[in-house]
Amino acid sequence: DRCRVTILHFNDVYNIEERPNTEPVGGAARFATAMGKYRDQNPLVFFSGDCLNPSMMSSITKGKQMVPILNSLKVKAAVYGNHDFDFGVDELEDVTMETKFPWLMSNVIDTLTDKPLADGLEKTVITWGTKKIGLIGLVEEEWLVTLATVDKDDLKYLDYVEEGRRLAKELKEEGVDLVIALTHMRWPNDVRLAEQVEEIDLILGGHDHDYDVKKVNGKYIVKSGTEFRNFTKVEVDFIGPKYEISTMKIEVTSAYREDVEMKKIVEEFTSLMSDKTATTLGRIESELDGRFATVRTQESALGNFLTDVMVAATQADLAILNSGTLRSDSVHSAGDFTIKDLLTILPLIDPLVVLEATGTQIIQALENGVSQYPKTEGRFPQVSGIMFGFDPEGPPGSRVDPNSVKVDGEYLVPEKVYRVCTKAYIARGKDGYDVFKDCKPLTDPDEGPILSTVIQNHFTAVDIVKGLKPCRSGHHQSLIHVASVAK
Template sequence: MSNISSESSPAVPSCKELEVVLTILHFNDAYEIEARSEEPVGGAARFATAMKEFQALNPFVVFSGDCLNPSVLSTITKGKHMVDILNKLGVHCAVYGNHEFDFGVDVLEELTPQMTFPWFLSNVYDRFTNKTLGHGLVSNILEWNGQKIGLMGLVEEDWLDTLGTVDRNNIIYVDYVETANSLSAELREQGAKLVIALTHMRWHNDIRLASESRGLDLILGGHDHEYGVLEVNGILIVKSGSEFRYMSKIDVVRDHDMTFKYSCHKISTMKHLEEDNEIKQIVNGYTNNIQHVLGEVICHMDIELDGRCATVRRGECNIGNLITNAMLEATHAEVALLNSGTLRSDRIHPTGPLTMRDLLQILPINDLVLVVEATGQQLYEGLENGVRNYPELDGRFPQVAGIQFGFDPNKKPGARVIAKTVKVQGKILDKARRYLVAMKEYLTKGKDGYTMFQGCPLSFDIENAQILSTILVNHFESGMIVRGLKTCRSGHRMGLIKVSDSPSVSAIEKSVNEKLPGEAVSVAVVPGVEGRIYHIFTESQSETEAEG
C-alpha cells in the first residue's frame, strides 16, 4: 500500500492485534469525475486505482449518496455517466442523496435499474405508490466475507424540502431514529450480526441517530462534504469527504468478548497515482465530445471569484454579487435574492479567462429565474430565513442585489435581522409595500425554507423565464458590447445596458472612462464585497461590523 496516502483516524483506536473480519471502503458526494489541479486531485480514474490497492481484502464498497448531479457533465447527461462509473468501481450498495432527485423521479427510476447494486431509502414514502420514494430498498441482509450485514438507508427531513422535482405534500417522512430502531430489531431477528445505517444527512442528525437509536453498529454518512470520524454512544460515524478525493478504509474486527471494534483510515486520491484505464476510457468517452464547447472563453475576470462553500454560505461574496447583479439587469427587478446553495464550484476562480466549463461548475443546474411581487414583510421574513442557520454552511444563506441588511448572529434564529438596517435601492424597507424580486423558481416553491414566497404573484409566465446560467452568459456578452469589444448587429444589447443605474454598468463605464490610451479593458468587471450583508452585534458591540 505504499502508493496510497493513508492516515489513521485519531478518533478510533488501532485494532492491529485483532483479526480483521471485514474491510469496508466508503465514499460519498461524488460529482466531478475529472481530477482537479490541487492535492488531493481526486478524479474517478485515480480513485479506482486507490480502491484496487485493497482488492486482495475483498472489501465491501459503500456509497452514501449524491452522484447524479450537480456537475458539468450532469447538465448534459442527467447523471447517466455516473451509472458506468459506479458500476466499474464495484459499489455494493448505496443510499439516495438529495441530488439523485434533481432530474426527477422518472429519470432516477430509469437509471437505478442500470446499476449493478441496490439503492436504499428506508424512511421516505411516495403517496402515489405507497412505496419508498424512488423505489429504494427499505432494508436487506447481505453476506460478505462470512459476515451477515444488515443494511438500511436513512435521510433527514431537512433536504426533502429542497427537492425541486418532488412536491413535499406528495411524500411521507418517518423519523430516522424511529425507523432505525424498528429495522435494527428486524435485521437482528433475521440473523444480521453487523447492522449499518447508510445515511445522507447533516452531522447533527447523524449524531442524534447514534445517540438515540438502539441496535446500530456503524453509521456511514454523506451530505456533509468535509471528512470526519466520530464515535458517539459506542457507534462509529464516518463521513468521507467528496469528489473522489477521499475514501475511508474501515477494518471491522471481532474482539475477544465477541463485540465489533473498528479501525478507520483516511485514504487520499493523490496525483502520483496512475489513472485506471477502464475508468479513464469512460471519462474520456463522455468528456471528449464536449471539450470544444466547454473550453470556450466567455469572458476575462479582472479579479478572482471566490466560490468556496465556506465563503458563499456564510457571507456576502463577490461571486454572489456578480450573479445577483446580472439577475437584476436581466429582469429589471428591484431586488435579487439567490440561495447560496446554487453556487456549486467550491473553489477560487483565478483572474484571466473564464470558460463555459467554469461557468457550469459554478451553476450546473438549469435554474429558471422568475420575478415575484413580494411585500416588504415577506422580504424581511426571507432575509430572516436566509440567516437563521448561520454559521452553518447552509445553502439557504442569501446572496443579494438591490438590498442591504445587517443581522446579529448572536440572536435567536428568526429574530436576527435588524429591521432599521434593511434598505431597498437605498431606501428603508417599507413592509407594507410590494417589491419586484428576482429569484429562482426553486425559491418561489418555498424551497430552502423560503415558504413566505409561495403564492406570490408572478410578473411573467414561467414559459418566458430565463435560465440563470444563460443570464450570466448574456451579462458577460453585454459587457463586451458596452466596451465596443463586440458588435451588436441587431441593436438589442440585452439586459445590461437597459438598466442605466445598474451597479455593474456604473463599474463598466468607470473602467472605460478611466482607461489609459492603448490600455486593454478587462472584459468583466466584478463587484467587490460592498456591505450588502453585514453583522451588527447589538448587545456586545455598538459598531457595525462588515461581513467579509
C-alpha cells in the same frame, strides 16, 4: 471464530475529473487505483449518496456518467442523497436501474405508490464470507423541502431514529452480525442516531463534505470527504460474537496512477460533453435578450423567465437574481433552446436558497440592486413575484418608491415576512446585498436546487404536461404560467 470484513466507504462525488495542482487531486481514475490496492482483501464498497448532480458534466448527461463509474468501483449498496433527485424521480430511477447494486431509502415513503421514494429498498442483507451484514438507508427531513422535482405533500417522512431502531431490530432478529446505517444527513442528526439507536453498529454518512470520524455512544460515525479525493477503509474484526472496528483515511493524491479502464470512461464522457451541447431542451416563443446592456439596466424577458422558474421550483413568494449571473451577453432567438444556450447563459453552478425577509429588508435589497444605475453593474436585479419602480435620478439608497412595490399584486407590507428565493452567492451578502446576511435561511445552499438544473427541469415538466414525455412516477417540477414568461 475470527474473521475480518473490510469496508471501503465514500460519499458526495460530483466531478469525475481530477482537480490539477491541488492535492489531493482526486478524480475517478486515480480513485479506482487507490481502491484497487485493497482488492485482495475482498472489500465491501458502500456509497452514502449524492453523485448525479451538480457538475457541468451532469448538466448535460443528467448524471449518467456515474453509472459505469460506480459499477466499475464495485459498489455493493448505496443510500440516496438530495442531489440525486435534481433531475426528477423518473430520471433517477432510470439511472439506478442501470447500476449493479441496491439503493436504500428506509424512511421516506412516496404516497403516490405507498413505497419507499424512488423505488429504494427499506433494508438489505449481504452475506460476506461467514458474516451477514444488514444495511439500512436513512435521510434527514431537512433536505426533503429542497427537492424541486418532488412535492413534499406527496411524501411521508418517518423519523430516522424510530425507523432506524425498528429496522435494525428486525435485521438483528434475522440473524445479521452487523447493522450498518448508510445515511445522508448532517452531523447533528448522525450523532442523534448514534446516541439513541443501540441496535445500529456503524454509521457511514454523507451530506457533509469535510472528512471526519467520530465515536459516539461506542459506535463510529464516518464521513469520507468528497469529490473522489478521499475514502475510508473500515476494518471490522469479529472475535466470536463480538467485534472491533478500526478506520483509516485514504487520500487520493497524484502519487496514484490513473486506472486505465476508468480513465477511458472519464475521457468518453468528457468527449460526449462537446457533442451533447446541441441537444434541444425545448422551444421559446420569443427572443430572450441576454445582453449586458439590457439585463443590467432593465426588466428583461430572459430575467423574467429565469426568476419565474425559480419561484415555481421553490414555492417562494418572490425571486431576486443579480443580473451578473447571466453571462451570455447576446440575444437568444425564438425557437429551439439548447443545452449550449443554457450553459452560455448560466455557466456556473449556482445553488438556490430561500430566505425569510421582511418587506423593509426586501426594499433594502432592491435599493442595492438599482444603486449603481445606469452603470451596467451585475447587482441590477431581475425579479419575479414582485414589481417596483425607482427614480434613477435619486440618491443611491433612496431610489425605490416604497409605494410602488407589490408582491403578488398586493402592496408590500414593511413588517410582513416573505419567502425570497435567490442565489446562495447573494444570500451571503455578495454584490452589495448585505441585507440578506441578516435574513433567516429556510434552506441550506448545500441542499438547494441548482439554477441551471431547475431551468432544465422546467422544459422537462412542459413536455410532461404536453404529453410529449411520459412520467411514470407522477412527480415533476412545478410549472410557471406560460403567459408570465414574457412580460
